Amino acid sequence: MNLLKLKDISKIYGSVKALQNIDLQVSQGEWLAIMGPSGSGKTTMMNIIGCMDKPSNGSVVLDGMNIAKESAKSLTNIRRDKIGLIFQQFHLINYLTALENVMVAQYYHSMPDEKEALQALERVGLGDRAKHLPSQLSGGEQQRVCIARALINYPMLILADEPTGNLDETNEKIVLDIFKQLHQDGSTIIVVTHDPEVAEEAQRTVVLEHGRISRIVRNEK
Amino acid sequence: MKKQTMYFRMIISSLIRRRSRMLVALLAVAIGATVLSGLVTIYYNIPRQMRQEFRSYGANLIFVPTGGDSAINEDEMKKATELIPAEDIVGIAPYRYETIKINEQPFMAAGTDLEQVKKTSPYWFVSGTWPAGSGSVLIGQEVADLIGLLPGSSFTMTGTDSTGKGFGRDFTVSGIVQTGGTEEAFLFLSLSDLEGLMGNSGELDVVECSISAPQATLEGIVRQVGENVEGVTPRLVKRVADSEGTVLTKLQALVYLVTVVVLLLTMICVATTMMAVVAERRREIGLKKALGASNQSIVMEFLGEGLFLGALGGLLGVALGFAFAQTVSMNVFTRSISFQPLLIPATLAVSIAITGLACLIPVRSTTDVDPAIVLRGE
Numbered sequence: 001m002n003l004l005k006l007k008d009i010s011k012i013y014g015s016v017k018a019l020q021n022i023d024l025q026v027s028q029g030e031w032l033a034i035m036g037p038s039g040s041g042k043t044t045m046m047n048i049i050g051c052m053d054k055p056s057n058g059s060v061v062l063d064g065m066n067i068a069k070e071s072a073k074s075l076t077n078i079r080r081d082k083i084g085l086i087f088q089q090f091h092l093i094n095y096l097t098a099l100e101n102v103m104v105a106q107y108y109h110s111m112p113d114e115k116e117a118l119q120a121l122e123r124v125g126l127g128d129r130a131k132h133l134p135s136q137l138s139g140g141e142q143q144r145v146c147i148a149r150a151l152i153n154y155p156m157l158i159l160a161d162e163p164t165g166n167l168d169e170t171n172e173k174i175v176l177d178i179f180k181q182l183h184q185d186g187s188t189i190i191v192v193t194h195d196p197e198v199a200e201e202a203q204r205t206v207v208l209e210h211g212r213i214s215r216i217v218r219n220e221k
Numbered sequence: 222m223k224k225q226t227m228y229f230r231m232i233i234s235s236l237i238r239r240r241s242r243m244l245v246a247l248l249a250v251a252i253g254a255t256v257l258s259g260l261v262t263i264y265y266n267i268p269r270q271m272r273q274e275f276r277s278y279g280a281n282l283i284f285v286p287t288g289g290d291s292a293i294n295e296d297e298m299k300k301a302t303e304l305i306p307a308e309d310i311v312g313i314a315p316y317r318y319e320t321i322k323i324n325e326q327p328f329m330a331a332g333t334d335l336e337q338v339k340k341t342s343p344y345w346f347v348s349g350t351w352p353a354g355s356g357s358v359l360i361g362q363e364v365a366d367l368i369g370l371l372p373g374s375s376f377t378m379t380g381t382d383s384t385g386k387g388f389g390r391d392f393t394v395s396g397i398v399q400t401g402g403t404e405e406a407f408l409f410l411s412l413s414d415l416e417g418l419m420g421n422s423g424e425l426d427v428v429e430c431s432i433s434a435p436q437a438t439l440e441g442i443v444r445q446v447g448e449n450v451e452g453v454t455p456r457l458v459k460r461v462a463d464s465e466g467t468v469l470t471k472l473q474a475l476v477y478l479v480t481v482v483v484l485l486l487t488m489i490c491v492a493t494t495m496m497a498v499v500a501e502r503r504r505e506i507g508l509k510k511a512l513g514a515s516n517q518s519i520v521m522e523f524l525g526e527g528l529f530l531g532a533l534g535g536l537l538g539v540a541l542g543f544a545f546a547q548t549v550s551m552n553v554f555t556r557s558i559s560f561q562p563l564l565i566p567a568t569l570a571v572s573i574a575i576t577g578l579a580c581l582i583p584v585r586s587t588t589d590v591d592p593a594i595v596l597r598g599e
Contacts, residue, residue: 052593080513095238
């Protein structure tokens with residue numbers, strides 16, 4: 001069953017065609033990687049899938065709803081209810097502790113639950129760092145807080161933008177292990193990456209070039 | 222955990238952990254609130270302080286006999302003075318004037334309550350002492366020059382009483398009074414001494430009142446006495462009452478103007494600081510929106526931070542403002558002022574309102590932040 005279906009998507013900024021005629025389907029529980037050089041349209045595609053932008057043409061159906069036609073307010077609600085975002089630069093709120101950063105996502109979604117937020121941190125191995133501020137955490141730990149925050153509301157789709165881009169090898173492995181576990185648990189994951197090793201962990205890799213899908217690779221693992 | 226608890230936790234954390242930036246805004250609000258509460262305290266205390274200052278310029282209300290009546294009797298004086306609020310009375314001095322002679326030279330003697338005269342005419346300069354009891358008089362400088370009397374000298378006062386019979390009595394000069402006015406041509410003795418000489422009592426030519434009250438109250442007293450007490454005509458001493466009113470109006474207008482200017486400057490300072498705060502937190506705003514925060518949520522968070530600063534600055538302002546007003550009052554009027562409890566909620570309300578107003582434009586700009594900035598790595 002398809003969770004996400006992009007049909008004939010184009011995005012045009014003035015005279016620049018950021019995306020052209022993209023067709024892509026992502027099944028429920030699938031792990032998909034999106035690769036491509038800078039300027040290939042990866043970020044534009046992430047913005048559209050993540051309900052932060054709308055395509056100029058085409059339809060984006062997420063969980064049966066064409067999000068290309070929704071209002072900005074409605075897109076905010078969809079983002080809040082169905083999507084978990086993981087960022088290359090972590091984007092933790094610097095004046096809140098790790099635990100509070102996770103609870104912020106709960107706060108906007110429904111009701112903050114300290115116990116549940118702590119469990120999410122324990123799940124990524126940071127139960128003992130809950131009261132620490134982002135400035136007191138390493139890059140790998142910050143990324144794990146970011147993952148805990150993305151997972152706290154049980155999203156249908158986890159959207160990760162270069163999740164290992166700022167991490168060393170050890171932390172990259174820790175994060176990928178978490179992704180593997182999430183995949184095994186049935187989560188749908190889309191990862192944008194430059195790193196072929198990260199992309200290889202996904203079931204399929206979509207390669208973008210000049211705003212078009214140049215090829216789709218099915219990975220062996 | 223309730224949503225409100227998390228809301229306050231986020232606001233407090235933001236203010237405490239980002240204190241260097243927020244201290245600037247807090248300082249602006251606190252200074253504004255200090256000046257506001259200080260000036261409002263002074264604004265309400267100036268009339269009281271100034272009225273007390275003006276009381277040193279003499280009586281501001283006099284009672285004179287009506288029409289052809291030759292004198293005010295004691296009952297009429299009592300009725301008239303009862304219409305003056307007791308807490309506003311500084312002093313009430315009744316006067317009876319009679320012509321007497323010293324060494325066959327005629328002079329005007331004023332019988333009065335000399336203790337009350339000290340209160341109604343504190344500007345009198347007395348060489349020697351004020352009369353301590355019966356048999357002592359205060360003489361004007363002009364009289365002293367004419368008959369060559371000094372404090373401690375004795376003289377005989379002669380004249381004709383109310384029945385046409387002659388009298389003569391020895392008095393001692395206790396002091397010589399200088400006022401720079403017509404009083405220097407008078408002799409002042411106790412009313413009972415003069416009544417004793419004249420052989421009758423209860424006939425007053427004028428009653429001088431020094432009242433610490435605003436112009437409107439004085440006019441109210443004049444109206445009431447005029448309507449209710451026959452035989453007494455009340456008159457405001459325009460020279461004193463008018464200048465008092467003019468000075469107070471101008472001072473209050475000045476305080477009002479300064480307060481408005483300071484509040485405007487506070488608003489500009491808070492608005493500028495909040496504008497900078499919003500600009501430097503664009504990424505955080507984008508992140509919150511990416512996590513699903515509505516524009517309303519973001520606005521409420523920033524507004525909450527602003528209003529909290531307003532409340533905190535207001536509280537600081539109440540305390541510092543009172544200290545400021547007290548210092549000004551002690552230095553200018555050499556009198557302490559009383560704390561007005563109503564000033565706490567009033568200053569808090571104005572500080573919160575001013576901060577809220579100053580935050581409106583910066584906070585409104587948070588709605589323009591695009592959540593996609595978090596993916597662009599800006």
